[in-house]
Amino acid sequence: xxxxxxxxxxxxxxxxxxxxxxxxxxxxxxxxxxxxxxxxxxxxxxxxxxxxxxxxxxxxxxxxxxxxxxxxxxxxxxxxxxxxxxxxxxxxxxxxxxxxxxxxxxxxxxxxxxxxxxxxxxxxxxxxxxxxxxxxxxxxxxxxxxxxxxxxxxxxxxxxxxxxxxxxxxxxxxxxxxxxxxxxxxxxxxxxxxxxxxxxxxxxxxxxxxxxxxxxxxxxxxxxxxxxxxxxxxxxxxxxxxxxxxxxxxxxxxxxxxxxxxxxxxxxxxxxxxxxxxxxxxxxxxxxxxxxxxxxxxxxxx
Numbered sequence: 001x002x003x004x005x006x007x008x009x010x011x012x013x014x015x016x017x018x019x020x021x022x023x024x025x026x027x028x029x030x031x032x033x034x035x036x037x038x039x040x041x042x043x044x045x046x047x048x049x050x051x052x053x054x055x056x057x058x059x060x061x062x063x064x065x066x067x068x069x070x071x072x073x074x075x076x077x078x079x080x081x082x083x084x085x086x087x088x089x090x091x092x093x094x095x096x097x098x099x100x101x102x103x104x105x106x107x108x109x110x111x112x113x114x115x116x117x118x119x120x121x122x123x124x125x126x127x128x129x130x131x132x133x134x135x136x137x138x139x140x141x142x143x144x145x146x147x148x149x150x151x152x153x154x155x156x157x158x159x160x161x162x163x164x165x166x167x168x169x170x171x172x173x174x175x176x177x178x179x180x181x182x183x184x185x186x187x188x189x190x191x192x193x194x195x196x197x198x199x200x201x202x203x204x205x206x207x208x209x210x211x212x213x214x215x216x217x218x219x220x221x222x223x224x225x226x227x228x229x230x231x232x233x234x235x236x237x238x239x240x241x242x243x244x245x246x247x248x249x250x251x252x253x254x255x256x257x258x259x260x261x262x263x264x265x266x267x268x269x270x271x272x273x274x275x276x277x278x279x280x281x282x283x284x285x286x287x288x289x290x291x292x293x294x295x296x297x298x299x300x301x302x
Contacts, residue, residue: 015033016031016032016033016034017029017030017031017032017077018030018032018099018102018103019102020095020098020099020102021098021102022095022098025082025085026082028073028078028079028081028095029078029079030070030071030073030078030079030099030102031051031070031071031076031077031078032051032068032069032070032071032099032103033051033052033058033068033069034066034067034068034069034103035058035059035062035067036061036062036063036064036065036066036067037065037066038064038065038066039065039066039108039109039130039287040065040066040067040068040100040105040106040107040108040109041061041065041066041067041068041108041109041110041111041283041287042068042070042096042100042105042108042109042110042111042120042123042129043058043061043067043068043069043070043111043112043116044070044072044096044110044111044112044113044115044116044117044119044120045069045070045071045072045075045076045112045113045114045115045116046113046114046115046116046117046138046269046270047075047114047115047138047153047207047210047213047214048075048153048156048157048203048204048207048210049075049076049113049114049200049203049204049270050071050075050076050077050199050200050203051069051070051071051076052069052076052196052199052200052203053113053200053270053272053273054069054272055196056272056273056276056279057272057276057279057280057283060276060280061280061283061284064284064287065109065287066105068100068103068105068108070096070099072092072115072116072119072209073087073092073095073209074087074207074208074209074210074212074213075203075207075208075209075210076203080208080209080212081209081212086216087209087212087213087215087216088216088219088221088222089118089119089122089221092119092122093119093122093123093125093126093128094126096119096123096128097123097126097128100128107127107128107129107130108129108130109129109130109131109132109133109283109286109287109290110123110124110128110129110130110131110132110133111132111133111134111135111283112132112133112134112135112137113134113135113136113137113269113270113271113272114135114136114137114138114243114244114269114270115138115213116137117134117135117136117137117138117139118134118137118138118139118224120132120133120134120137121134121137121139121224121226121228121233124228124231124233125226125228129231130232130287130290131231131232131233131286131287131289131290132228132231132232132233132234132286133233133234133236133282133283133286133287134233134234134235134236134252135236135237135238135264135270135271135272135279136236136237136238136241136243136244136248136249136269136270136271137224137235137244137252138217138222138244139222139223139224140223140224140244140248140249140251140252140255141223141244141248145244145245145248146217146218149243149244150214150217152184152242152243153214153243154214156184156204157204157205157207157210159181160201160202160204160205161205163201163205165202168181168198168201168202169194169198172194172195172197172198172201173194175189175190178190178192178194178197181197181201182197182200183242183268184242184243184268184269185242185243185268185269185270186268186269186270186273186274187238187240187266187267187268187274188266188268188273188274191273191274192273224252224255225255226255226256227255227256227257227258228256228258228259229258230258231290232286232287232289232290233256233258233259233260233286234259234260234261234262234282234283234285234286235249235252235253235256235259235260235261235262236262236264236271236279236282237249237252237261237262237263237264238264238266238267238268238269238271238274239263239264239265239266239267240266240267240268240274241267241268241269242268242269243268243269244269246263249261249263260286262282264278264279265278267279
């Protein structure tokens with residue numbers, strides 16, 4: 001299917017918030033966008049991003065599913081976790097499952113990118129997903145690859161925090177400026193609308209959970225080694241991913257032999273913008289597999 005690009009301007013803030021109860025602590029406020037009807041589908045963005053990263057495919061997916069695009073805790077308009085709380089899988093995955101429960105959703109199809117891809121796989125292990133589509137998921141890097149990715153991410157964050165809003169808005173109006181701001185994560189940055197570039201740069205600047213998530217990635221348990229059994233799983237990797245190099249997709253396939261590994265041609269780390277038609281097709285194909293052969297996934301956590 002050829003790439004289709006429909007410019008989208010994201011909302012400046014999420015309009016909906018749900019309070020999620022947390023055992024032994026205050027509720028966590030989670031912001032989200034919800035569209036469509038049908039079986040539930042949960043969309044999870046990457047580090048420093050926000051739910052609007054899914055705008056290029058959100059309307060297409062909402063034509064078939066009840067789609068919830070979530071701001072992860074500490075990102076976008078969602079509140080950060082308490083200062084002493086871990087942002088590791090064992091804390092955040094149950095929180096995401098509890099968020100689904102609070103929204104009246106049970107075992108959605110889960111789609112994630114980067115950090116969101118790792119969390120999507122975690123929800124599969126938690127028994128809280130009907131299917132998983134993970135686009136360039138974290139958790140399959142070597143130490144040198146992690147150091148490289150962290151250096152790039154910290155550089156992007158430092159640039160976002162140092163850039164005054166008037167300069168940011170001027171840069172975002174030109175193709176060259178959008179390339180300077182976002183070519184690390186998009187193979188086709190000129191396609192990104194100016195308003196979207198401004199909004200996501202601000203989201204990176206303001207991401208309260210950024211440092212805590214990077215800290216979790218240094219822990220021994222940050223690498224993902226588990227198989228997800230008979231759960232329908234697709235791993236998609238952009239062949240122009242400059243952040244998490246595509247050879248990590250091969251490691252993901254080795255860890256999950258039953259998963260489908262798909263090369264996303266001419267796509268970067270956040271492929272929804274580079275080729276929304278292909279990304280939407282892959283997500284829909286994976287979700288429909290669950291109807292043909294319902295997956296259970298392993299249940300590693302209560």
